[in-house]
Amino acid sequence: xxxxxxxxxxPQQYDKAFREEAVRMWKASGKAAxxxxxxxGISVFRLYDWNRGGGASRAADxxxxxxxxxxxxxxxxxxxxELARITEQRDILKKAAGILSEPPPRDMPGSKS
Numbered sequence: 724x725x726x727x728x729x730x731x732x733x734p735q736q737y738d739k740a741f742r743e744e745a746v747r748m749w750k751a752s753g754k755a756a757x758x759x760x761x762x763x764g765i766s767v768f769r770l771y772d773w774n775r776g777g778g779a780s781r782a783a784d785x786x787x788x789x790x791x792x793x794x795x796x797x798x799x800x801x802x803x804x805e806l807a808r809i810t811e812q813r814d815i816l817k818k819a820a821g822i823l824s825e826p827p828p829r830d831m832p833g834s835k836s
Contacts, residue, residue, distance in 0.1 A: 737765075742773045742776075743773075745759070745763055745765065745770060745773060746770065746773050746774045748763075749770060749774070756770050756771060
């Protein structure tokens with residue numbers, strides 16, 4: 724992880740390996756970007772720019788969209804199936820939370836009469 728330093732008033736330039744390693748360290752560490760940037764001696768804005776340059780979202784590393792129409796249709800079908808599965812899981816959890824939050828009937832052992 725080396726930085727190419729320029730002399731004079733020109734801005735510092737970093738090689739591609741350093742930029743990629745800095746972003747990888749930030750993501751893997753779980754630390755805030757500000758902390759990682761300070762540790763590396765760079766601007767947090769520069770770290771954000773390097774992360775954006777990789778083509779990935781800052782919030783999550785989403786795969787790129789397919790280029791073909793068929794690929795997009797397949798992606799929509801996959802996402803709809805995933806949404807249905809997650810919606811079903813959410814509904815089950817809501818029902819379970821409702822059941823568990825109900826007070827026990829009076830004639831049950833351990834209930835206060």
